[in-house]
Amino acid sequence: MTTADTDLAADIDATCRLTGTFTLRSGQVSSEYFDKYLFEADPALLSRVAREMVQLLPQDTELLGGLELGGVPIATMVASMTGHRTLFVRKQAKTYGTCKLAEGPDVAGRRVTLIEDVITTGGAVRDATRELREAGAVVTHVVCAIDRSPAGENPLADVGLEVRAVLTKADLDAARARA
Template sequence: MTHELEDLAADVDAACRIRGTFTLRSGTITDEYFDKYRFEGDPVLLRRVAEAMVPLLPADTEVLGGLELGGVPIATVVSSLTGLPAVFVRKEAKTYGTCRLAEGGDFTGKTVTLIEDIVTTGGAVRNAAVALRELRATVHTVVCAIDRSEPGKNTLGEIELATVSLLTKADLDAVQR
């Protein structure tokens, strides 16, 4: 890891790792929690993360697909930095208004690179990729700020979806202050 990336990891970790008593989605009780919205809500830190993610985008990216909710601010900043259009991908299509799965510009027939804040199991990313493919988008990569998946738990390769991560849980653990 470069010194610049190590500094970014340390700043993200310092902003987001909080201590206390937390119940996780699984029901497990833990004394530590990673609040990703703390880096996404900080404009300076969010921009640093987005800038570092830009070089990770595949060369054939035509549209950025920010996943609800955490991928949206990152995709917006990456879009601003690159000039690539962005769409915002819901967990499920709305049942009112446009009734769309993804809001924003047209992505049909285009290569969409998914943008996510944190990948743990990849479930939401998998669902989004499959749904966008059904809507005739080409989706082969997700670029995430942090990959917290444990070995064997990220199964996105099974649907031919590559995971490219800026930081990993190990990177964050290594720079704890």
């Protein structure tokens, strides 16, 4: 499920696509990289992405879980548009203070929709899903700005997550071809 806004795809592609040699979180090497911080640092572009994400949220969402670091500003913007409370989900639980993985309201028994910036293999989302479920959260969906995974594949099927994306790599490639 995507929104496929062609104007947004063109603007994100023009702002964020970098070429070169990049090692991704998964260890894969890519000749291109979508630097999500370039759109997240632009309030107007971030707002457009967040508006599209609002349309993709499951109706039963109780909490938004913004993944460290790129998912946090997006989740905050989506929360400001929807009134949903937000969690800030760390890559690892703190080893001091509250020792929490997810900062914010208690997740036990709550339906948490994860918010992520870019998904390729879904490693960070997979890790967060497992940890949140162990804490009692109900996690069935992730909404991301860009899904870079191969077309027609759900990289998070193994943990039972539905991926909903504002844009896919194919949307961004089509925008580049039109430019």
